[in-house]
Amino acid sequence: MECDYAILGHGKAxxxxxxILRKLDPNANIVIIDPNNNYNxxxxxxxxxxxxxxxxxQTHASFIDHSNKLIRLxxxxxxxxxxxxxxxxxxxxxxxxxxxxGAPPPNECIDNGARGRVLELRSTSLPPTQSTSMQQLPRxxxxxxxxxxxxxxxxxxxxxxxxxxxxxxxxxxxxxxELAASLSRMQQQQRSTKNGNNSDGSNNKKxxxxxxxxxxxxxxLPRYLSAAVSKRLRQCGIDVEDRSMARYLSMESSSSASxxxxxxxxxxxxxxxxxDSKRMTTxxxxxxxxxxxxxxxxxxxxxxxxxxxxxxxxxxxxxxxxSSLVSPPLLTCYVDDGRVATNSEYQAASNIYAAGxxxxxxxxxxxxxxxxxxxxxxxxxxxxxxxxxxIRDNVVxxxxxxxxxxxxxxxxxxxxxVWRSDVVPYLQRINDxxxxxxxxxxxxSVASESLALYSxxxxxxxVGRCDSETLATHGFWWTNTNQQSNNNDDKDSNSSSNSxxxxxxxxxxxxxxxxxxxxxxTSTVNGSKSRIGSGSLPVYGSGVVYYLDRTxxx
Numbered sequence: 445m446e447c448d449y450a451i452l453g454h455g456k457a458x459x460x461x462x463x464i465l466r467k468l469d470p471n472a473n474i475v476i477i478d479p480n481n482n483y484n485x486x487x488x489x490x491x492x493x494x495x496x497x498x499x500x501x502q503t504h505a506s507f508i509d510h511s512n513k514l515i516r517l518x519x520x521x522x523x524x525x526x527x528x529x530x531x532x533x534x535x536x537x538x539x540x541x542x543x544x545x546g547a548p549p550p551n552e553c554i555d556n557g558a559r560g561r562v563l564e565l566r567s568t569s570l571p572p573t574q575s576t577s578m579q580q581l582p583r584x585x586x587x588x589x590x591x592x593x594x595x596x597x598x599x600x601x602x603x604x605x606x607x608x609x610x611x612x613x614x615x616x617x618x619x620x621x622e623l624a625a626s627l628s629r630m631q632q633q634q635r636s637t638k639n640g641n642n643s644d645g646s647n648n649k650k651x652x653x654x655x656x657x658x659x660x661x662x663x664x665l666p667r668y669l670s671a672a673v674s675k676r677l678r679q680c681g682i683d684v685e686d687r688s689m690a691r692y693l694s695m696e697s698s699s700s701a702s703x704x705x706x707x708x709x710x711x712x713x714x715x716x717x718x719x720d721s722k723r724m725t726t727x728x729x730x731x732x733x734x735x736x737x738x739x740x741x742x743x744x745x746x747x748x749x750x751x752x753x754x755x756x757x758x759x760x761x762x763x764x765x766x767s768s769l770v771s772p773p774l775l776t777c778y779v780d781d782g783r784v785a786t787n788s789e790y791q792a793a794s795n796i797y798a799a800g801x802x803x804x805x806x807x808x809x810x811x812x813x814x815x816x817x818x819x820x821x822x823x824x825x826x827x828x829x830x831x832x833x834x835i836r837d838n839v840v841x842x843x844x845x846x847x848x849x850x851x852x853x854x855x856x857x858x859x860x861x862v863w864r865s866d867v868v869p870y871l872q873r874i875n876d877x878x879x880x881x882x883x884x885x886x887x888x889s890v891a892s893e894s895l896a897l898y899s900x901x902x903x904x905x906x907v908g909r910c911d912s913e914t915l916a917t918h919g920f921w922w923t924n925t926n927q928q929s930n931n932n933d934d935k936d937s938n939s940s941s942n943s944x945x946x947x948x949x950x951x952x953x954x955x956x957x958x959x960x961x962x963x964x965x966t967s968t969v970n971g972s973k974s975r976i977g978s979g980s981l982p983v984y985g986s987g988v989v990y991y992l993d994r995t996x997x998x
Contacts, residue, residue: 445501446473447475447532447534447535448473448536449469449534449538450537450539451477452478452538452539452540452542453543453800453802454500455543456824457800457801458476458478458541458800458827459824460827461541461828461831461834462474462498464835466498468831471497473497474499475499475501477515477517477532479503479591480502480591480592480593503517503518504570504744504745504746505517506518506746506747506769507769508766508770508796509771510770510771510774510794512533513538515531515532515538517531518530518746534795536838537834538796539799539827539830539831540766540784540792540796540799540803541799542800543742543802544740544741545741545742546568546733546734546735548568548569549562553690553691553692554692555695557695561708561727562731563592563728564592564597565597565598565619565623565730567592568763569745569761570591570745570746570747570761594619595870598623598868601623601728601730602630604728605631605650605651606630606633606634608631609650609728611627611652611726611730612724612728613651613730613732614655614730614732616655616656616660616662617663617732617733617739618734619869620653621653621677621897622897623730624682625682625894625897625900626896628681629896631650649681649682652683653682654685654690655686656689657687658687659686660684662912662913663734663736663737663739663911663913664906664911664912666912668984672984685722688714688715688722689712689714690712691711692711693711694708694709694711696708696709707726708726709724710725710726710729737815737909737911738815740781742777742781742782742784742803744764744766746761747762765777766798767784774794774796775796776792783804784802786798786805788806788808790803790826791830791833797833798830799823799827799830800823800826801815801816860907860908861906861907861909863906865898865903865904866893866894866898867892871894901981901982902982903982908991910989910991915993916991916993917990919990920987921984921985921987922985922987
């Protein structure tokens with residue numbers, strides 16, 4: 445397949461790059477290589493056909509031949525794919541935007557029959573090849589976890605929660621925290637529709653949040669805030685299992701007389717005491733490791749050797765960085781996380797660029813190599829810069845000039861990363877039809893808000909690099925509970941003036957807004973008064989936390 449630009453990955457950085465390439469080079473042929481079906485889901489009218497000059501190949505890229513500008517694809521194209529030869533030839537440039545993911549679960553820790561009940565928010569495995577029968581594959585590869593995009597995994601989890609199924613979420617980052625809160629909110633909605641009928645075991649906690657850290661979002665929140673969030677999650681019906689590591693996952697035998705389907709048996713142990721083990725049962729397990737900022741890895745799954753062109757069906761799956769998948773070896777990747785090293789223009793090699801959380805670029809402010817687009821707010825900006833430089837290099841090579849003044853790097857229009865707890869990053873989609881220059885408006889053009897954490901009194905706005913592990917924190921909090929004192933004054937006062945004054949003061953104060961807004965959020969779900977239906981106070985009050993480096997800079 446021939447194309448002008450090849451985009452490997454269609455996340456936030458890949459979407460932004462495609463939009464810029466379509467705008468600045470409308471006649472260019474673009475090929476998107478991504479195993480998820482998020483491109484066709486984003487463009488519903490593009491299913492099973494080309495959309496303009498863009499073609500989406502639903503597969504993995506396994507090797508790049510830089511000398512001949514060839515991209516070798518994984519030998520498992522989807523049944524509705526329209527390409528026969530698994531090779532893409534790009535004439536101009538290629539962009540690596542495969543993102544980052546968590547460490548793949550060990551095959552020895554998951555029973556073969558339990559893989560169908562395990563969902564990965566960001567897939568770390570490859571599907572079996574179509575030309576290979578199930579008898580030819582090794583036993584550990586015969587049953588693999590489903591390969592789905594994050595919005596589909598979220599939808600399936602919410603569907604299971606709506607049917608009173610027990611869902612376990614493994615992870616301590618924001619993705620796992622928000623998903624667990626959304627599942628609990630969905631189950632509260634189902635309980636409210638039963639008009640208070642608790643005979644179905646509604647008092648049991650059917651949402652499990654499992655992680656090995658001391659608290660949720662421990663890399664972003666200070667320790668006391670992380671402990672307060674854990675306490676609030678338990679109050680809202682979520683079984684929080686902190687400092688727990690999974691040892692084995694299997695299917696329990698369905699020996700019950702009622703004929704209920706078998707469930708997952710999850711064996712865990714505490715990270716500080718291996719003798720403190722526990723067995724819990726669940727219907728669905730969602731793996732959502734923390735990939736925020738410097739966390740996660742950028743290695744990609746592959747089953748083929750870079751030296752030969754044939755695919756061995758008996759070869760096990762490997763995870764290699766991009767430096768091992770490019771010939772000649774021009775790319776440089778970091779040993780600890782496999783991220784691609786680029787310059788400030790996000791160029792990894794000649795005609796090869798990298799954008800998003802798959803790369804590290806130099807930061808002139810601190811002299812370190814930071815993750816480019818590690819925050820969801822700036823991934824689109826990184827993809828835009830890389831796409832502009834791809835077009836610039838092509839114009840310079842055609843004109844024969846040795847340089848150009850239109851050089852775009854991380855310092856051009858640099859924006860401060862902003863993160864919000866009521867916006868789900870992987871639900872954001874950039875609208876290609878918007879023509880204005882505001883990348884934030886494009887990314888927020890599709891509704892991606894989530895009121896799950898908001899209804900529990902958890903609301904945060906992070907501006908800049910909020911890293912509680914490497915930076916010192918200093919907070920100012922308004923933790924006064926003037927609402928309770930005012931309510932007591934109303935009960936003890938016999939005069940109407942004092943009562944009206946108490947009601948007026950009850951609507952004031954730094955925490956009153958949170959109580960009012962959570963009351964509205966929970967009323968839309970429960971439809972009646974519940975334990976938190978009257979409005980929830982913030983987990984630690986309303987306040988501001990400053991993150992300070994070694995020099996005292998905020």
